[in-house]
Amino acid sequence: MHQQQAFDATAWRTGKVTGTETVDFTPDLKTCEVDFRLWPNKPKTAIAGDHLAIDAAKVGGAAVTPTLNADGGTASSPTLAVLPLTTCAKPGTTVHIDLAFTLTLGVDVAERTGREASGKFAWFDYSFPLLAWEFGHGWMRDPAVNLYGDMSGSEDFNLSSLSATAPSADAVTGTGAAGATTAGANGTTVHNFSATAVRDVSVAVGDFTVLNQQDGDVSVHLATPPSTVVTPQVWAAAIAKSLALEKMLGPFPYPDVWVTVLEPALGSGFEFPGGFLIADIDPDNDAPTVVTHDLAHSYFFGLVGNDQGRDPWLDESWSVWAGIVVNGAGEPDLTPSAAPQAGPIGEPMTFWATQPSAGQTYFEDVFVRTLPPQVL
């Protein structure tokens, strides 16, 4: 599968970003529709002011009108867009889709899509219509739930082109390998990226300094705003140390790593294939395993994908485990317990959303239930 993404972030300080997307989708099962998920419209981020709307859609060059479904969102914030096919697609045939969309950025959102209140920077990740196909299964229609956390899923695609147009004074971070920049109109610069196999696309724009360093075979690009809790060098050291993951799990799955430090409101880290967005914290003292955890997601979710709505434990528990091992904060106890903590770790996000103290229960059961007491 191939995708091209183009974001026009010229006016991001007004809270609006527009974009276009082309997808060449080759299903392995017969399908009579094409489904996209609109994850900024999930409850937690919709309430915070995020919104993603499809402005125009074409299939095979012909205009179509998507059918919008709340699917855990609301009628005004639908999370599922279904494009009908006039002729059902047979396995192995390629469907070409063109989309245009508008993204609205909420202020100080504690999630993957937002902008800083005073206009310093903005970030958007999973913030485009996401093709929701799972090979061997079909469309991923898991409902959005009212929790922070990931509930999305997508197959790898060749990101043949990612561009982000922004005011020339702004720095831009992306996904994959950075290409040459080109001049845009009216004092803007077009930043270009590409990647051979990713499941998601992440962009941040604004007043950042980008530090580049080579850690073995991985090119690290670290973006920090002017004032941060710790120096960029502290972050760079934490990233370098965390790439000890390669000794345990094999070569890092992506040649480029993008890490963007944002604001405290973000709360934590948000991974994407080949990088993560993270709150402005002191990684050594506030969250000593978080950098490793979010880089481990490039293996558990990036390299080995999962439907994070149906099986959230498949990437979270393994990334917690990797973070613990690499940082020496205790070895996972693999000895069968006399009284095993049998629990519903394998349940989907729809289960966790219905539990008492849902967010806390989700975290305790899916992330840390299997860890030994000394690291809790």
Ligand SMILES: [Zn+2]
């Ligand atoms: Zn995680």
